[in-house]
Amino acid sequence: MVVEGKKILFVTTYLESADQYDYWGTNISGKVRFSYPRFSSYGLRFIKKNIPQIEILEYPTIEEYMDKLREDYDIIGFSFFTHEYPKIKRMIELARRSGVEEIWGGHYGVLTDGIEKMFDKTFVGYAEDEVADTLGMELERVKHPYLVDLVGLPGKLRAFPIGVLFTSRGCSLKCEFCQTPAFCPESIPVPIESIREAIAEYKKDGIVEILIPEEHFGLQKKHSEKVIDMLDENGMNWYAQTSINILDKKLDDWYDRGLSGAMLGIEGLRQEQVDSVSKNINVDKTVNLLNRLKDKNTFVIGNYMIGFVDDTEENIKECVLRLTDFSIDIIQICILTPFPKTPLWHEIKENYGIIENDWSKWDTKHLVWNHPNISQEKMDELLKWCFNKAYPRYRIFQTPIKFYRLHAHRYKAVGTRVSRLRTINKIVGDFWKANVRFEEPPSKI
Ligand code: SF4
CATH class of the missing domain: 3.30.750.200 (Transcription Regulator spoIIAA)
Incomplete structure (x- = not known):
């Protein structure tokens, strides 16, 4: 069924006001720690980049979401994880009550047992092509959105901006506890042209620390090597989610x-x-x-x-x-x-x-x-x-x-006092830029 001429909103779960997701905070109980607050939804940014007519709303408060419901959307799509389902259920009930015609669901949360009846349509897997198809469109290639987060200390102090890069999505392995084999059972590469464009944008904005948080970097061997070449040519430092087996073989070369x-x-x-x-x-x-x-x-x-x-x-x-x-x-x-x-x-x-x-x-x-x-x-x-x-x-x-030592090694700044000072100057410079230029992460939706 092709859906045409509809007003569509995709939304994540709402947050309680003090509830911003912080990766470090969910894994460390002490207050003396770094922070990595998430402002954007990577999945929704991919949708927006590829299907611009879909509006997105990321981590709103419940009041912001209710305001949005007054704008008469025909379809609302919810992107969520299993533990977010109770809040999503509340959001669905509010949407139905306000007269939204259709409710769609996506991301890992749609695998949750017994929730199918809440949705008119669900998308399993990374769904830009499928959503486009539903809207009667055809994507030439999946494009990569601009995804920048700020890593830093708690509060307003930011350490440095980090560019997020997905080079492929999904995983072909079959660990028994993992939902990925049910969600996206193959590693699907993001087109190299799209990755090149994303890297060029990060480079233009002075962002040289790159995070690759996909399920399993390195499974697509040739593709990953091409990406690494691009990152290396652009002088970028990168951090990847990968497996012990792959990294054990590749560590010296990748380093x-x-x-x-x-x-x-x-x-x-x-x-x-x-x-x-x-x-x-x-x-x-x-x-x-x-x-x-x-x-x-x-x-x-x-x-x-x-x-x-x-x-x-x-x-x-x-x-x-x-x-x-x-x-x-x-x-x-x-x-x-x-x-x-x-x-x-x-x-x-x-x-x-x-x-x-x-x-x-x-x-x-x-x-x-x-x-x-x-x-x-x-x-x-x-x-x-x-x-x-x-x-x-x-x-x-x-x-x-570690950050200092690694960067000193990278900038070949080991040995002399001048070169050490140059490294510290560069790190402090990046820190300063992150705080002055970015009060919150730069966004290019
Ligand atoms: S390797 Fe990682 S992503 Fe792949 S199935 Fe195992 S846990 Fe899941």
Whole structure:
């Protein structure tokens, strides 16, 4: 069915006023930490860039959303994650009451069990082509939006702007806990021409730190190499979400071409844990890679899970303490969660049972199933304990020291006092620019 001549709004979940999503804040309990607040929705920016007639509204307050409903949209599309569903449900009810004809749903949240009846149409996967098709359009190629975030300290102090780059989306691997195989089971490259345009825009605006947060960078081997060449030619420092297996092979080469940090799915430090969720990694290799990354002063985010079926309070604590020996800047600790449409969902449901039917708790920071050794209350306590141990107060100094050393190496500024001063000058200059030029992230919708 082709939808023509309709007024369409795509929107994310609403936020409570003090509720801005901050990646660091969701994984560290202490106040002395860096911040990475999110102002934009990457998915909606892709939609807007490719289908400009769709209006978007990112992380509004509920009042801003209700004001928008007075503008008589024919269709409203909601982009959300599973834990955001209760708020989205409220937004849908408000939209229906105000006379919106059709409700669409997209992003990982549409995999949530039993919510299909709330939507007239859902889009599974990265859906610019499918949405365009529904509107009777054909996209020549998927274009990359301008996505800039500001990393910094809490409050108004910003450290530097970071350009976000998606080089491909989706993943062809099959880890049992992960929803990506159900959402986008192939790694689909973003056209190289679109990536070139995005890099050129970042370069023009003086943005040289690039974050690649896609599901699995490096799966598209030739494509990834072309992207790295472009980043390297433009003198950019880049940080990528990739796998231990790929980075283990590519670390030295990528480091010489600008790799400055990695986001890695460590998941567990006991081999039987990672095997139990079909995560194809060898723990010895993980340990070796973490040590190599430390030697290179690269920034590291380690995704780590607690609450495997055979976990006990003791072995969780033991492994988390071991993890703090490595130079990981943020350990993103998640509680094993059997998300809908994953193999783990079926396995846990049948063998142990789901005990949490409030979807807002499905944010990987709550225990939602009947664990054989640990209660929900005990898991809450354990998570707090893990957060405190994983980010002790002195950790705040580790990241800037690494940042300085890595940049000094990049700018070939090791050795003389003048060259060291030049590096500090450059870093302080970037910091100054970020604070003076960007009160909030620059936006080019
Ligand atoms: S956890 Fe990572 S590697 Fe595994 S399926 Fe998901 S995206 Fe792919």
